[in-house]
Amino acid sequence: MTxxxxxxxxxxxxxxxxxxxxxxxxxxxxxxxxxxxLATVTYLALRMGRPLFLEGEAGVGKTEIAKVLSAALGRKxxxxxxxxxxxxxxxxxxxNSAAQMIAIRMAExxxxxxxxxxxxxxxxxxxxxxxxxLQALEPDVAGPPVLxxxxxxxxxxxxxxxxxxxxxxxxxxxxxxxxxxxxxPPIVIITSNRTREIHDALKRRCLYHWVDYPAADxxxxxxxxxxxxxxAKLSQQVVRFVQALRNQxxxxxxxxxxxxxxxxALSELDARSxxxxxxxxxxxxxxxxxxxITRMQGDTLQKVLKEATSEN
Amino acid sequence: xxxxxxxxxxxxxFADNIVGFARALRAAGMPVGPGAVIDxxxxxxVIEIGNRADVFTTLEAIFVKRHEHALIFRQAFNLFxxxxxxxxxxxxxxxxxxxxxxxxxxGSRRVQEAxxxxxxxxxxxxxxxxxxxxxxxxxxxxxxxxAQMSAAEITEAxxxxxxxxxxxAELLTRRRQPDPRGLRLDMRRTLRASxxxxxxxxxxxxxxxxxxxxxxxxxxxxxxxxxxxxxxxLHFLHAVGDxxxxxxxxxxxxxxxxxxxxLRQRDPDEALASCSAAVEDWAGGxxxxxxxxxxNKLWARRVLSQGAIVLLISDGLEREADSRLAxxxxxxxxxxxxxxxxxxxxxxxxxxxxxxxxxxxxPHVDEFRPVHNLSSIQELITTLSRPLPPHHRSLxxxxx
Numbered sequence: 001m002t003x004x005x006x007x008x009x010x011x012x013x014x015x016x017x018x019x020x021x022x023x024x025x026x027x028x029x030x031x032x033x034x035x036x037x038l039a040t041v042t043y044l045a046l047r048m049g050r051p052l053f054l055e056g057e058a059g060v061g062k063t064e065i066a067k068v069l070s071a072a073l074g075r076k077x078x079x080x081x082x083x084x085x086x087x088x089x090x091x092x093x094x095x096n097s098a099a100q101m102i103a104i105r106m107a108e109x110x111x112x113x114x115x116x117x118x119x120x121x122x123x124x125x126x127x128x129x130x131x132x133x134l135q136a137l138e139p140d141v142a143g144p145p146v147l148x149x150x151x152x153x154x155x156x157x158x159x160x161x162x163x164x165x166x167x168x169x170x171x172x173x174x175x176x177x178x179x180x181x182x183x184x185p186p187i188v189i190i191t192s193n194r195t196r197e198i199h200d201a202l203k204r205r206c207l208y209h210w211v212d213y214p215a216a217d218x219x220x221x222x223x224x225x226x227x228x229x230x231x232a233k234l235s236q237q238v239v240r241f242v243q244a245l246r247n248q249x250x251x252x253x254x255x256x257x258x259x260x261x262x263x264x265a266l267s268e269l270d271a272r273s274x275x276x277x278x279x280x281x282x283x284x285x286x287x288x289x290x291x292x293i294t295r296m297q298g299d300t301l302q303k304v305l306k307e308a309t310s311e312n
Numbered sequence: 313x314x315x316x317x318x319x320x321x322x323x324x325x326f327a328d329n330i331v332g333f334a335r336a337l338r339a340a341g342m343p344v345g346p347g348a349v350i351d352x353x354x355x356x357x358v359i360e361i362g363n364r365a366d367v368f369t370t371l372e373a374i375f376v377k378r379h380e381h382a383l384i385f386r387q388a389f390n391l392f393x394x395x396x397x398x399x400x401x402x403x404x405x406x407x408x409x410x411x412x413x414x415x416x417x418x419g420s421r422r423v424q425e426a427x428x429x430x431x432x433x434x435x436x437x438x439x440x441x442x443x444x445x446x447x448x449x450x451x452x453x454x455x456x457x458x459a460q461m462s463a464a465e466i467t468e469a470x471x472x473x474x475x476x477x478x479x480x481a482e483l484l485t486r487r488r489q490p491d492p493r494g495l496r497l498d499m500r501r502t503l504r505a506s507x508x509x510x511x512x513x514x515x516x517x518x519x520x521x522x523x524x525x526x527x528x529x530x531x532x533x534x535x536x537x538x539x540x541x542x543x544x545x546l547h548f549l550h551a552v553g554d555x556x557x558x559x560x561x562x563x564x565x566x567x568x569x570x571x572x573x574x575l576r577q578r579d580p581d582e583a584l585a586s587c588s589a590a591v592e593d594w595a596g597g598x599x600x601x602x603x604x605x606x607x608n609k610l611w612a613r614r615v616l617s618q619g620a621i622v623l624l625i626s627d628g629l630e631r632e633a634d635s636r637l638a639x640x641x642x643x644x645x646x647x648x649x650x651x652x653x654x655x656x657x658x659x660x661x662x663x664x665x666x667x668x669x670x671x672x673x674x675p676h677v678d679e680f681r682p683v684h685n686l687s688s689i690q691e692l693i694t695t696l697s698r699p700l701p702p703h704h705r706s707l708x709x710x711x712x
Contacts, residue, residue, distance in 0.1 A: 085486020087487060087488070095503070194614050
């Protein structure tokens with residue numbers, strides 16, 4: 001569901017990077033090997049104070065960048081995982097009705113009959129359960145938090161429309177309570193897997209970036225940094241194999257996350273190099289559709305494997 | 313040219329003109345009420361009537377309430393108030409401008425027809441041609457020009473839209489709204505209501521789930537063998553898209569084109585014109601299997617994720633019918649809530665699924681219906697309006 005985690009633990013805010021190169025360096029220092037284009041839009045989003053809208057296939061590192069950014073900048077990460085039917089009470093705030101009921105009964109028992117006093121008492125801050133969007137608007141000693149709105153395409157259009165309002169003013173109006181406005185707008189990162197098209201109005205307020213699969217050399221670097229102890233030969237073969245798979249016409253191409261999973265799986269199995277046997281056994285880490293797995297049998301597998309294991 | 317001083321009879325004629333003009337606009341499909349006519353009468357004496365541009369601006373400000381109508385208004389104005397010596401009452405016969413050399417603008421035929429003598433023409437019945445079983449192999453890359461839609465057809469279409477009872481209760485969303493018979497308590501409203509009585513009375517407020525019509529995704533075949541119907545279907549989809557928000561439309565011949573945005577324009581003529589601009593292979597051959605493959609790969613996840621109903625509008629005449637076609641159909645079937653195949657060939661009484669492609673596709677559809685004229689479109693609307701049957705699929709599929 002929704003959770004807010006403080007990844008840094010430290011309350012020391014880092015100065016924002018002053019150039020694209022500095023941003024690239026910052027991400028790399030935390031093990032996120034970004035394409036320069038992604039570092040550029042991230043840098044711009046921070047400089048311009050605009051939300052960053054990342055769209056792309058599953059497992060290309062959209063969510064990861066928010067985590068890395070919050071850790072690198074020493075900011076709190078607040079994550080809102082979207083799902084169908086996400087509403088104000090689970091995204092913004094909710095009144096703690098049970099506690100309010102008790103408060104009313106207590107007031108009755110004590111003989112308080114001042115109704116206005118009672119209603120202002122029970123709609124106070126302490127009876128409010130703050131959900132991620134409201135948390136993101138609250139001042140933070142470490143600086144404005146990183147707000148990750150994950151998989152926005154899973155929420156419905158109504159929520160999107162609501163979000164528009166928040167992203168333009170960074171304030172929320174609560175009828176019983178008043179308006180909460182962020183002193184400094186949070187760093188907002190929105191991700192989408194494109195299971196539906198997000199409305200133009202929302203995209204217009206953001207900087208948009210399509211996160212693509214990485215090139216072979218970058219992917220190799222990612223595997224090496226994420227799967228420590230993997231042999232150079234195996235990592236090279238793994239990346240070549242995955243890159244070849246992406247050129248095939250699969251229903252769901254493997255993302256970087258799958259590459260890392262597969263490399264980890266292979267090194268767990270102490271594989272030295274790719275053989276038809278070991279690939280066949282572990283294909284489930286790469287391909288997630290039965291049709292795709294069926295297509296990867298026999299000749300196709302041999303062909304791709306040959307491509308991946310040739311020594312040039 | 314200029315009318316500086318209106319004599320009393322002129323004023324009368326002028327009032328006639330405005331009324332006539334308003335009627336012409338109405339006939340061309342614009343909603344113009346008597347209130348607007350009165351406004352126009354009151355507004356025109358205030359401005360200088362000799363200035364045509366001012367008159368245009370004034371009348372436009374009064375009669376045009378939606379941007380989509382601006383085009384129709386402009387044409388109607390130009391036809392009606394010719395820059396002639398005197399203002400003629402032109403409601404009965406409008407000399408049509410010579411447009412043999414240039415392509416008529418979208419909407420112009422409607423305006424002209426609306427202004428010329430009203431003919432009570434029925435929508436022409438479609439001729440039953442022989443089946444054109446030959447699918448041209450070479451891709452005809454041409455910009456097909458839509459025959460402009462006539463006012464009679466528009467009226468007919470509009471009537472059809474009015475009769476539409478589009479599905480209301482189909483998909484239960486997870487969003488909730490106040491509902492006295494709902495199952496969940498709305499604690500917030502309950503509390504606020506009980507506070508009015510100082511907490512003495514606790515009146516329970518409930519929440520129920522909101523129902524929303526399912527999105528519709530239409531895949532429309534525009535190959536040569538379908539050309540007689542393409543325009544009609546596009547009009548239908550345009551109408552459906554007006555009535556419900558979530559309608560995506562794809563056209564396929566030898567390639568797949570998403571025309572959802574082009575169809576969003578409110579004026580059907582404009583919408584169709586931009587559709588034809590977007591598509592490059594009108595009336596070429598069909599490659600159903602390749603188009604379906606592209607749809608499944610590039611679009612299915614993006615438009616089918618919300619429990620969509622798919623309308624596949626095609627005659628199923630596929631030259632390259634092989635197992636791939638069955639495979640792609642199966643995939644499409646499994647990734648949508650309901651797959652309805654609309655086939656104009658079904659209008660023939662003795663139609664049998666002989667063509668290889670049709671045999672391949674049939675096992676993978678939930679419904680197979682004729683669609684070739686307004687009445688079958690009406691039937692389709694009726695079908696779409698029925699509550700969907702419970703969503704169950706047999707796990708054992710017939711072998712293709």
